[in-house]
Amino acid sequence: MVISSKKVVMITGASGGIGRAAVQLFNEQGWSVIGVDRKEFGEDFPEDGLFILSDISEPKDIEFIFEKTQKYSEILNAVVNNAAVQIAKPLLQISCDEWDQTMASNLRSVFLGVKLAHPLINAAGGGAIVNVSSVHAVATSANISAYAASKGGLLALTRAMAIEFAPDNIRVNAILPGAVDTPMLRESMKRGMFGDSTIQQRLENLAGKTVNGRVGQPREIAKGICFLADEDQSSFMTGQALVVDGGATARLSTE
Numbered sequence: 049m050v051i052s053s054k055k056v057v058m059i060t061g062a063s064g065g066i067g068r069a070a071v072q073l074f075n076e077q078g079w080s081v082i083g084v085d086r087k088e089f090g091e092d093f094p095e096d097g098l099f100i101l102s103d104i105s106e107p108k109d110i111e112f113i114f115e116k117t118q119k120y121s122e123i124l125n126a127v128v129n130n131a132a133v134q135i136a137k138p139l140l141q142i143s144c145d146e147w148d149q150t151m152a153s154n155l156r157s158v159f160l161g162v163k164l165a166h167p168l169i170n171a172a173g174g175g176a177i178v179n180v181s182s183v184h185a186v187a188t189s190a191n192i193s194a195y196a197a198s199k200g201g202l203l204a205l206t207r208a209m210a211i212e213f214a215p216d217n218i219r220v221n222a223i224l225p226g227a228v229d230t231p232m233l234r235e236s237m238k239r240g241m242f243g244d245s246t247i248q249q250r251l252e253n254l255a256g257k258t259v260n261g262r263v264g265q266p267r268e269i270a271k272g273i274c275f276l277a278d279e280d281q282s283s284f285m286t287g288q289a290l291v292v293d294g295g296a297t298a299r300l301s302t303e
Contacts, residue, residue, distance in 0.1 A: 056121045056172075057277060058082040058165065060104050060157070061131030063089045065230025066180065069266035070128060070273050071097075077274060082120060084113055085131065104131050104157040105149065114164040123172035126277040127165045129158045130180040132198075134232055139193040147194050154198035158205060166213070174217025178276045179206045180269075181222040183293045199224075203289055210287030219286040221276045226293025227257075228264040259295025268292065 057074050061067040062083030071093065074081050081097040083089055084104060093099045098120045102109040117124070133153045135146045158179060169175040185203040188196040203222050210220040229251070251263055272292045275281050291297060 054078060054080045055125040056080045056082065056123055057126040057128060058084065058117065058124055059128040059130055060084045060161070061180075062093075062099065063087040064130070064232065065266040066225065066228060066269045066273075067128075067130045069270035070130065073267065073270040073274055074277075079125075080121065082117055082124075104161065105133075105153040107160055110157065110160045110164065113161075114168075117168070122168070124165055124168040125172050125175040126178065127162070127169070127176075128178045128180065128273055128277065129161065129202075130273075131157065132180070132195075132232075134192070134195045136191055136195075138191050142194055150194040150198050151201075154195070155201045155205070158202060162209065166216075166218075169218055170216055175219075176277045176279065176282075177209065177213075177218060177220040178273050179203075179220070179222040180273070181206070181224045181289065183224050183226045183291060183297055185222075185224060186289070186291070187297050206289070207287045214286065219276075219279075219282070221282070221285055221288045221290060223269065223272045223276060224289055224291045224293065225269045226264060226291070226296045228266055228269055230266055257296060257299075258293065259298055262294065264292065264294055 057079050059067055059070050059081060062071050063085035071081050071083050075094040081094050083093060083097065083099045084102055086103040088101060089099050100113050100116050102113050104110055131153060133150055135142060135150050162177060179202050181202045182199040184192060184196040185199040206220050206222040213220055269292055272290055276290060
């Protein structure tokens with residue numbers, strides 16, 4: 049059982065770029081971390097934490113995750129719903145199975161997970177839920193419709209949960225990352241729609257479309273997540289969308 053004096057956070061998608069950075073940052077800030085992913089994290093997961101190898105797109109796996117969680121800790125102070133998959137295809141080429149898998153991983157998993165997390169957050173006297181949405185929830189592009197729809201749904205769900213959970217002293221916010229140098233982004237850069245340039249050239253071209261002139265780093269998103277999870281720093285925020293995109297959505301596409 050985790051030491052009761054430490055705050056406890058659950059982070060899904062813990063083995064990916066943003067998830068891994070969030071695990072490290074929460075640990076540095078003195079939180080006990082429960083990480084969840086269908087891929088192994090590796091040896092550098094916090095020693096006093098708990099890593100659960102599981103697939104949040106499967107309802108039975110979500111039940112298993114919380115069975116393990118309750119044996120580790122009687123409370124949760126924060127939940128970070130970060131796990132996601134991305135199907136990059138024209139809408140007319142996306143199969144029903146691919147669409148359903150995207151929604152199961154990116155949206156349904158949050159709905160089911162939060163229902164099981166709620167009693168543990170209540171036991172802590174309240175806390176925070178941080179949903180990792182995307183700028184694709186507010187401004188998107190071609191060939192990513194399923195992902196955009198799931199992230200838009202997650203943003204709407206964030207607002208609904210914020211309203212319903214306010215009486216329980218549970219704040220619910222979303223963070224909307226833009227282009228961040230993660231394995232998911234680099235994988236997307238392999239798509240033919242980007243032409244024949246190298247991955248690095250494609251990343252540099254993408255960086256040029258932000259106001260800051262660069263692609264974000266996972267730790268920069270993790271800092272935003274920690275801010276939203278921290279009761280002292282964001283106590284008067286709930287139901288909000290925190291856009292962290294280097295200014296990309298601030299610029300007119302016609303500029």
